[in-house]
Amino acid sequence: MSVRTRDSLGGRAAIVGIGATEFSKDSGRSELRLAAESVRAALADAGLTPADVDGLVTFTMDTSPEITVAQACGMGELSFFSRVHYGGGAACATVQQAALAVAAGVAEVVVCYRAFNERSGRRFGSGVRHREPSAEGTALGWTLPFGLLTPASWVAMTAQRYLYAYGLTPEDAFGPVAVTARRHAAANPAAYFHGRPITRADHAASRWIAEPLRLLDCCQETDGGQALVVTSVERARDLRQPPAVVTAAAQGAGRSQEQMTSFYRDDLTGLPEMSVVARQLWRGSGLAPADIDVGILYDHFTPFVLMQLEEFGFCAPGEAPAFVAEDRLPLNTHGGQLGEAYLHGMNGVAEAVRQLRGTSVNQVPGAARTLVTAGTGVPTSGLVLTADGAVEG
Amino acid sequence: MDDEFPTRDEDELHTRLKAYEGRAATVAGVGRDPVNAPMIRHWCEAMGDRNPAYTGPDAIAPPTMLQAWIMGGLSGHGGRARAYGELLALLDEAGCTSVVATDCEQEYLRPLRPGDEVTFDTVIESVSGRKTTKLGTGYFVTTRTDIRVGGASAGTHRFRILKYAPAGHDLKDRDQDRNQDGDRNQDGDRNQDRGRQEAARRPRPVVNRDNAGFWEGVRRHRLLVQRCTACATLRFPWLPGCGTCGSAGWDTVEASGEGTVYSYVVMHHPPFPAFSPPYAIGLIELAEGVRIVSNVVDVPYDKVRIGLPVELEFRAYDDDSVLPVFRPRAGEAAA
Structure with a gap:
């Protein structure tokens, strides 16, 4: 999708395999092994073998190089390998990269993966105390000496302004997002919070982390791996699983974009980079919010789920808390990163695929059109995934 | 030693040391004194350097004094980043408790004059593989300091030390280290104290040429x-x-x-x-x-x-x- 004109990527590629490790707090094995396990599982799910793969895509933050994953999985020669930057903002863009490669004939079968020991190893939530004086390090450096050091705190700065702008309380605004995620996770055996739903009162009673964010506004931290297999729609139709067609895929960065500290622009009540993604996805898919059966919206912190609903036009600015409280859209049916696992958004893409296959633990009957998004508050990406034939090409 | 295969522990130590390459050793350091005539005069007398360029109303500082303007003095370096302390602590922990300065290279981009206030940043440029010298076995650590006046580069000071275990003392692997009593444990405690003091400081501003x-x-x-x-x-x-x-x-x-x-x-x-x-x-x-x-x-x-x-x-x-x-x-x- 271009910012200005409709692209020709839609309907060319599909996700045909998904695979993950267990989601835990201490995997007991290397990040490379988690990557290899999830890649093998995704290929098995697709009915393909490592020998079929000629492309790999991951995050710049991943510690397992494509070439090493290829070796560890018994793959042969690769004609395409690529990485996407900006943390969780890469999630949907890995699929976009794969689809572009497949559509252009650069590769036939591309596996996207993300694996880490984010809980037992390097915890993002423990914050940043030091950055190198590169352009990127310096950008974050404006906040560090003052003690604004954690992802929760960077999100909280914008969340506070959102509450102020619409006269909301953190309990009423953010509580419904947390409760919805944990309700879905409670029914999901793969979720860390399986069997453990929460109430609005639990949310309101949880301790402050970075005010106005409480503990239950923050996603968990997870060890695990998730992989996705992408190939052409034509080849997908001959494979074992019903294809999840990439009907639209887009990346987005806004004006005056910072990596996580975009505090110096506009009114801080929305996510301009997600607006860039939204405009492209609606134009590319020809769909509108009312056409979407399931939304998988990136939820590392509750406030940005609200802003995404508003940027995509599911509701008007300031109305997302009520929209979520009223369950007007099946949302994060795997339990999200708040409830299932924090896999940098890749587990959300897998859930959209399950919904289209009809195999989600919280299945939406007849789900045929899904919206998935990647990291929020960062340069990001999104996908419209649909059942084969659900959208006219 | 170069022709010997390192053991796995050595390899692992080297990997950990190499990870510090490129990290800041001093961020936004400020010279303790402006460039000044008395220090220049003392230097010239000690060196026996009578070059007229270093005296009079248009005096410049001897270029080789570059390091003098950035030294921390006996009380040490206030602005050192955590990474450098960590790197030295790692080497201490591995038994490389002795240090010797081996050489320095300088580039002079513009003369310094009395009144100039220098600022500087130091990065850990490289950590060598394990080397054995007559002094003992250890690792060369090279830092590069970029010195500026009013934001403009004035020179570069590249400084190399050897952190080593004195000949006759083996490099310790970490498990042995933990089981030792006496001096080494005290060293370990001192290192931890240093770590705690560093940890209690606010994160430093991230300073580069653009800001x-x-x-x-x-x-x-x-x-x-x-x-x-x-x-x-x-x-x-x-x-x-x-x-x-x-x-x-x-x-x-x-x-x-x-x-x-x-x-x-x-x-x-x-x-x-x-x-x-x-x-x-x-x-x-x-x-x-x-x-x-x-x-x-x-x-x-x-x-x-x-x-x-x-x-x-x-x-x-x-x-x-x-x-x-x-x-x-x-x-x-x-x-």
Whole structure:
């Protein structure tokens, strides 16, 4: 999708395999092994073998190089390998990269993966105390000496302004997002919070982390791996699983974009980079919010789920808390990163695929059109995934 | 030693040491004294250097004095980043407890003159593989210091040390180290103390060539905002080009110091040693229209609110670091 004109990527590629490790707090094995396990599982799910793969895509933050994953999985020669930057903002863009490669004939079968020991190893939530004086390090450096050091705190700065702008309380605004995620996770055996739903009162009673964010506004931290297999729609139709067609895929960065500290622009009540993604996805898919059966919206912190609903036009600015409280859209049916696992958004893409296959633990009957998004508050990406034939090409 | 295969422990140590390459050893260091005639005179007398260029009204400093302007003195380096201490501690832990300076290389880009105030940044440029010398076995650590005056490069000082286990003492692997008694454990405790002291300091500003002017201004108690010389748009954070018109030309304006709290966060968890939660961090919108993240001081954290009028103040933290912070404007404290 271009910012200005409709692209020709839609309907060319599909996700045909998904695979993950267990989601835990201490995997007991290397990040490379988690990557290899999830890649093998995704290929098995697709009915393909490592020998079929000629492309790999991951995050710049991943510690397992494509070439090493290829070796560890018994793959042969690769004609395409690529990485996407900006943390969780890469999630949907890995699929976009794969689809572009497949559509252009650069590769036939591309596996996207993300694996880490984010809980037992390097915890993002423990914050940043030091950055190198590169352009990127310096950008974050404006906040560090003052003690604004954690992802929760960077999100909280914008969340506070959102509450102020619409006269909301953190309990009423953010509580419904947390409760919805944990309700879905409670029914999901793969979720860390399986069997453990929460109430609005639990949310309101949880301790402050970075005010106005409480503990239950923050996603968990997870060890695990998730992989996705992408190939052409034509080849997908001959494979074992019903294809999840990439009907639209887009990346987005806004004006005056910072990596996580975009505090110096506009009114801080929305996510301009997600607006860039939204405009492209609606134009590319020809769909509108009312056409979407399931939304998988990136939820590392509750406030940005609200802003995404508003940027995509599911509701008007300031109305997302009520929209979520009223369950007007099946949302994060795997339990999200708040409830299932924090896999940098890749587990959300897998859930959209399950919904289209009809195999989600919280299945939406007849789900045929899904919206998935990647990291929020960062340069990001999104996908419209649909059942084969659900959208006219 | 070069022709021997390293053991796995050595390999592992080397990998850990190499990870420090490229990390900062000193960030935004400031020379203890301006370049000055008395130090130049002492140097010339000690060296027996009678070059007339180093005396008189147009004197320059001997170029080889470069290091003299950045040395920490007997009380040590205040501005050292954590990485360098960690690297040396790792080597201490591995038994490389002795140190010898081996050589230095300097480049001189412009003469220094009395009155010049130098600032500098040091990076850990390289850590060698394990080497055996007559002194003992250890690792060469090379740092590179870029020295500036008024933001312009004045020279480069590359300094190499050998951190080694004295000949006759083996390099220790870490498990042996833990089982040792006596001196080594005391060293270990000292290292931990050093680590704790470093940890209790606020994170340093991240300073590079694009924003050094801002931190230089802060040091002089001036809050400088960039202004595009083509379209006059003010901008913050500092960048080498205008986000509005793309022009690379800029100058600065000094902020009046008046502002309001545009948004804020109260930090509770996780705790960081240099800060005492809960504490408030404000996004301050300056009267000039740009925003800056800073602390809101002299007001209880639960009295900070959006719209609170604030004014600038410069405060010193950790002895050597000046930061711009904001306090409620007179009469606004506990509104």
